[in-house]
Amino acid sequence: MTEAKQKLSDECYTSNGTVCLNLSNRGLKKIPAKAFDIKKLGFLCVSDNELHSISDFLEAAKGLKYFVANNNRIESFPKSSINLYQLTCLDLSFNRLREVPGSLESCKSLKFLNLCSNSITEIPDFCFSFRRLEVLSLGSNRIKCLPEIGSKNWTLKSLVLESNCFTELSGSVCNLVALQSLRLNGNSLTSLPRQLDSLEQLQILRLDNNKFEFMPCQIFDLESLVELGLSHNQISEVPEEIAKLARLDILNLSFNNIEELPNEIGYLSELKNLNAEGNPLQLIPTSLARLGCLLELNLGKADLTEFDENFCFCSNLRVLNLASNGILFLPLEFSNLKILSILDLSSNGLEIFPEIIATLPALEVLLLGDNRLTDVSDELGRLKRLKQLTLENNDFEEFPQSLCELESLQVLNLTGNRLANLPDDFKKLRQLRILQLPGNAIEEFPDVLCRMKQLEQLDLAGNRIAQLPEDLKQLTCLESLNLSNNNFSDFPTEVCVVPALRQLRLHQGSGKKLLQIHEDIGCLDLLTHLDLSDNELTSLPETLGRLTQLRDLLLQNNRLKVVPDAVRQLKSLNTLKLENNLIAYLPRSIEELGGQSVNFNAEGNPSKVPPAEIVFGGEVKPIGAFVHKYDEREQSLVKRMIEAIQYRIDKADFRHLFRKLGVSEDRMTAIEKEFKGKEKSKERIPQGFLAWQEEKSHLATSGELIRILHLIGLTKMSAELRSQKAVTDMIRL
Numbered sequence: 163m164t165e166a167k168q169k170l171s172d173e174c175y176t177s178n179g180t181v182c183l184n185l186s187n188r189g190l191k192k193i194p195a196k197a198f199d200i201k202k203l204g205f206l207c208v209s210d211n212e213l214h215s216i217s218d219f220l221e222a223a224k225g226l227k228y229f230v231a232n233n234n235r236i237e238s239f240p241k242s243s244i245n246l247y248q249l250t251c252l253d254l255s256f257n258r259l260r261e262v263p264g265s266l267e268s269c270k271s272l273k274f275l276n277l278c279s280n281s282i283t284e285i286p287d288f289c290f291s292f293r294r295l296e297v298l299s300l301g302s303n304r305i306k307c308l309p310e311i312g313s314k315n316w317t318l319k320s321l322v323l324e325s326n327c328f329t330e331l332s333g334s335v336c337n338l339v340a341l342q343s344l345r346l347n348g349n350s351l352t353s354l355p356r357q358l359d360s361l362e363q364l365q366i367l368r369l370d371n372n373k374f375e376f377m378p379c380q381i382f383d384l385e386s387l388v389e390l391g392l393s394h395n396q397i398s399e400v401p402e403e404i405a406k407l408a409r410l411d412i413l414n415l416s417f418n419n420i421e422e423l424p425n426e427i428g429y430l431s432e433l434k435n436l437n438a439e440g441n442p443l444q445l446i447p448t449s450l451a452r453l454g455c456l457l458e459l460n461l462g463k464a465d466l467t468e469f470d471e472n473f474c475f476c477s478n479l480r481v482l483n484l485a486s487n488g489i490l491f492l493p494l495e496f497s498n499l500k501i502l503s504i505l506d507l508s509s510n511g512l513e514i515f516p517e518i519i520a521t522l523p524a525l526e527v528l529l530l531g532d533n534r535l536t537d538v539s540d541e542l543g544r545l546k547r548l549k550q551l552t553l554e555n556n557d558f559e560e561f562p563q564s565l566c567e568l569e570s571l572q573v574l575n576l577t578g579n580r581l582a583n584l585p586d587d588f589k590k591l592r593q594l595r596i597l598q599l600p601g602n603a604i605e606e607f608p609d610v611l612c613r614m615k616q617l618e619q620l621d622l623a624g625n626r627i628a629q630l631p632e633d634l635k636q637l638t639c640l641e642s643l644n645l646s647n648n649n650f651s652d653f654p655t656e657v658c659v660v661p662a663l664r665q666l667r668l669h670q671g672s673g674k675k676l677l678q679i680h681e682d683i684g685c686l687d688l689l690t691h692l693d694l695s696d697n698e699l700t701s702l703p704e705t706l707g708r709l710t711q712l713r714d715l716l717l718q719n720n721r722l723k724v725v726p727d728a729v730r731q732l733k734s735l736n737t738l739k740l741e742n743n744l745i746a747y748l749p750r751s752i753e754e755l756g757g758q759s760v761n762f763n764a765e766g767n768p769s770k771v772p773p774a775e776i777v778f779g780g781e782v783k784p785i786g787a788f789v790h791k792y793d794e795r796e797q798s799l800v801k802r803m804i805e806a807i808q809y810r811i812d813k814a815d816f817r818h819l820f821r822k823l824g825v826s827e828d829r830m831t832a833i834e835k836e837f838k839g840k841e842k843s844k845e846r847i848p849q850g851f852l853a854w855q856e857e858k859s860h861l862a863t864s865g866e867l868i869r870i871l872h873l874i875g876l877t878k879m880s881a882e883l884r885s886q887k888a889v890t891d892m893i894r895l
Contacts, residue, residue: 186210186230193219201225209233209253220244232256232276239263247271255279255299262286262300270294278302278322290315290338301325301345311337324348324368336360347371347391359383370394370414382406393417393437405429416440416460425449439463439483448472462486462506471495485509485529497521508532508552520544531555531575543567554578554598566590577601577621584608592616600624600644612636623647623667630656638662646693647673658682665691669716684708695719695739707731718742718763724861725749735760742766747860799864799890803883804851807871810879811847820850822870823862829853 182205185193190211200219205228213234220226220240228251236257241264249269255278262277267288274297275289282303289298290311299322306327311334318338325348333355335344341361347370358380367384368391375396381387382403390407393416400415405426410433417440427436428449435458436450443464450456451472459476462485469484474495479502486509496518504527505519512533519528520541528545531554538553542564549570554577565574566587571594578601588610595616600623611620612633620637623646630645634656642665643657650668653676657666663686670676676697683692684705692709693716700721707728714737715729722743729738730749738760745767771792811819820830833853837845855862864887872880 181205183207204228204248206230214238220246224248227251229253240265244268250274250294252276262289264288267291273297275299285309287311290318293317296320298322301348308332308335310334313337314339316340319343321345331355333357339363342366344368354378354380356380362386365389367391377401377404379403385409388412390414400424400427402426408432411435413437423447423450428452431455434458436460446470446473451475454478457481459483469493469496474498477501480504482506490514492516492518494518500524503527503547505529515539515542517541523547526550528552531577538562538564540564546570549573549593551575561585561588563587569593572596574598584610586610589613595619597621607631607634609633615639618642620644624672630654632656635659635661641665643667647671649674650676652676653678653680653683655680655682658685660686662688664688667691667693669693669695669697671696671719679703679706681705687711690714690734692716702726702728704728710734713737715739737761738763740764740767744768746770749860793860795890796863799887800855800862800867803864803867803886804848806886807879807883808848808851809844811876813844813846815874815876816846816850818874819847819870820854822874823850823854823866824858825850825853826857829857 181202183203184207186207187210190208190213193208193213193216200222201224203223203226206226207230209230210233213231213236215238216231216236217238217240221244224245225248226246227248229249230253232253232255234257236254236259239259244265246269248271250271251274252272253276255276257280259277259280259282261282262285264286270293272292272295275295276299278299279302282300282305285300285305285308287309290309295318297320298318301322301324303326305323308331314337317340319340320343321338321341322345324345328346328349328351331346331351331354336355336357339360340363342363343366344364345368347368349372351369351372352374361384363386364384365386365388367381367387367389370391370393372395374392375398377392377397377400381390385406386409387407388409389412390410391414393414395418397415397418397420400420400423402424404424407430410430412435413430413433414437416437420438420441421443423438423443423446425447428447430453432455433453434455436456437460439460439462441464443461443466446461448470453476456476456479458481459479460483462483464487466484466487466489469489469492471493474493475498477498477500479499481504482502483506485506489507489510490512499522501524502522503524505525506529508529509532512530512535515535515538517539520539522545524547525545526547527550528548529552531552533556535553535556536558545568547570548568550573551565551568551571552575554575556579558576558579558581561581561584563585566585568591571591573596574594575598577598581599581602582604593616594614596619597617598621600621602625604622604625604627607627607630609631611617612631615636616639617637618639619642620640621644623644625648627645627648628650638661640660641662643660643663644667645654646667646669651674657663658680666686666689668676676699678699679694679702681703683703687708688711689709690711691714692712695716696719698721700723704727706726709732711734712732713734715732715735716739718739718741720743722740722745724745725740725748741763745764746769748764748769748771817830830850833846833849837849864883868880868883868887871883
């Protein structure tokens with residue numbers, strides 16, 4: 163077995179006599195056909211690679227039944243007929259095809275064809291002539307119309323044409339008599355063909371994100387319809403004929419201009435999900451109370467001022483969204499919703515907590531953010547199943563004691579209140595995993611939090627905390643910690659002993675700026691995300707290079723003059739943000755960062771090398787290539803300059819010159835000691851230049867040498883080198 167075959171052996175298996183091979187996400191530019199027996203291959207997945215063409219492979223893979231090649235760069239396909247008579251499934255979505263390959267016409271066994279997210283502009287006739295095709299997916303292309311479908315098609319069950327350029331739909335679609343799902347959302351349709359009622363088996367019709375001003379009357383003749391989507395249109399009225407859709411299970415009318423729902427909507431006895439969010443509704447028909455099967459009701463972002471008591475008889479309701487209305491109280495009958503599990507009352511202007519909520523025994527998610535609450539009911543602790551509670555942007559000054567009785571609570575959001583501390587009973591929330599307290603008035607880190615060993619995410623940004631307790635290390639499950647915009651005078655080293663920490667945020671856009679990062683940061687060996695933006699850092703510790711799992715490093719808006727050396731050791735880095743610092747020179751090692759796909763940004767720096775127009779692109783490979791060539795030329799120029807002047811500088815100027823060039827005192831003393839006496843004194847200057855280049859690295863430039871020579875009075879020598887540099891720059895240009 164060859165080496166290539168050996169590498170593929172772990173990805174190859176046999177199912178019901180069919181050889182299957184998974185080569186997804188391998189960075190392949192070509193299918194390694196010689197590494198396996200094509201003739202026996204039945205299933206091949208090569209998704210998420212860099213393939214441009216698959217023609218040669220397909221012409222040889224005669225036994226292929228399933229071929230999945232989505233998320234590649236395929237532009238071409240075999241133009242001539244291909245012998246894939248057994249091919250039943252073909253997925254070429256998210257590629258660069260400009261047309262439906264004509265050679266597919268010979269694939270008579272196709273049942274599933276996915277060509278979504280390409281650049282296709284036309285659908286050939288043969289796409290509707292396949293005798294076995296059940297699913298045809300052409301969404302997210304540039305198609306404007308359907309071809310003429312001359313005869314009835316009895317096999318196609320699902321047609322996806324979403325996110326194309328249709329302004330009208332050809333009546334020939336009505337010849338697809340077996341169609342069960344038709345997705346036309348994301349086009350510019352204003353009407354439907356009159357013969358649509360011939361689609362007697364149609365169950366799913368999605369017309370969201372079009373330009374309908376009214377509900378097409380043809381819809382009401384589709385008696386098999388189970389799901390109807392008409393969201394994000396310009397519909398102002400729902401006709402009474404909606405009652406004819408007796409089998410409707412899901413109705414989405416969100417984000418239209420509907421001011422009133424008809425009473426007839428109450429006759430949709432099988433309706434389970436009604437979404438009318440984002441309409442200027444002021445009243446809801448009482449007939450909705452007859453919807454005994456209703457599970458989800460979305461009436462958010464409307465103009466409701468009350469919740470009618472009749473709706474409380476929808477006893478099977480599990481999800482109720484009433485957010486962004488003007489509902490200030492709930493009726494007593496609300497307690498009938500015994501199995502309600504999710505309730506959203508955020509952004510209603512509530513000043514008093516509706517106590518009736520505490521009588522909902524099945525409630526698991528309660529959203530009450532963006533109101534004016536100052537307290538909650540003492541009875542709230544009765545909600546023993548509550549897992550998520552959101553109270554952000556209210557007016558709480560003290561932590562409500564009743565919250566400590568929510569024994570199942572896992573997520574608590576109290577962002578944007580005026581809390582100063584947490585009660586000792588907070589430790590009773592033993593199931594709490596996520597705690598969000600940013601934007602409060604906390605001055606001291608609450609000691610009780612150190613006893614919450616189960617905490618996984620803690621957000622304390624935007625408070626007034628100045629130091630952390632040593633017991634922070636007891637949070638052994640804590641993976642994410644946000645301490646941004648607080649009042650730390652120094653880097654809080656206590657975070658460096660939190661054993662499981664993976665995300666640390668310390669950006670100080672509105673807090674006290676950090677001047678340096680402690681070397682103990684290197685102890686966080688599991689860290690994947692580090693945000694140190696908006697501080698006044700001038701350097702980073704070398705220990706940062708130990709964070710081998712770090713993927714995101716955010717350093718924008720600091721005072722860094724160079725890219726820290728430790729950064730090049732971060733081999734897993736995917737994101738590096740350096741914008742708005744003081745960096746004039748990017749090192750050539752920048753091209754080694756995390757591969758070609760790294761998200762790199764160094765805009766807003768006084769960049770000289772490379773120039774700003776190259777930095778603006780954010781591509782590390784071109785930046786690294788430019789710096790690499792620049793370094794070679796600059797080093798060559800500096801070498802020639804030194805050779806031209808090194809023996810012309812008086813030995814008496816040794817210390818004055820190299821002190822100005824920034825060579826360390828210890829190094830200069832060592833050179834003077836080694837090259838003592840008249841015979842060796844001439845070598846001091848060349849050795850000094852060598853020390854300058856070693857200590858200053860990329861800062862030992864021709865421009866710096868010219869500047870220092872002029873500064874110490876060697877103006878003639880400085881002028882000679884300036885002329886030499888000008889000639890070199892002209893040749894380079």
